[in-house]
Amino acid sequence: MSDQSVAPGAAGGDVQPLPAFELPYYVVVFTSVRTEGDHGYGETAERMDELVARMPGYLGHESARTPGGLGITVSYFRDIDAIEEWRSVGEHRAAQKQGRAEWYERYTVHVAKVERSHGFARG
Template identity: 50%
Template sequence: MAAFAETPDPPYYAVIFTRLASTDAAGYAEAADRMVELAARQPGFLGVESTSDDVGVGITVSYWETEDAIAAWKSDVEHTATRDTGRARWYDGYELRVARVERAYNWRR
């Protein structure tokens, strides 16, 4: 996965998922990879960026063309099952925020 998602000119949407990991990480990395693979097949998906630290805080930002595309992803059966497993095993908590991107800038060496 590239360091930065290649998004179009705004407007588009960002789903910001910030998680606090539990001590049970078994299977999490594989499930996260699968969710990126599955999301990439969804109509309206634009890209994803993700990072985590060594104390269990992770942030994943996925980008979408429309709110309808986000809603379709939220209701995907496999995504729903993985989200339920996350609540039961992998997370001590999370925050999810949806934002409309109005402006975007970049700089690269």
């Protein structure tokens, strides 16, 4: 199993979902509606991707945004301790605070333990 920060091809080309990881693992599902404008969001998001990729227990994440503006990011972690460690990173906490002040109209966070997972690939 290799750690990945985003689904292969997410920047363009052959888009694929991340694999089913060794069970159990945890997911953090972040659903959001953004405010208008960037206000430094893109740069901060890239920095958060860099930071989380270095975290022990981080497995990867996938993101999508609907045409109507709903964003969904699913982050995968080996265990709950890895999630708690990520929550405690100072730069991450500062980004969360800025998100509430500038970037998000609303958001919801769901944390769940994955006990069953499988995948399919044609061909």
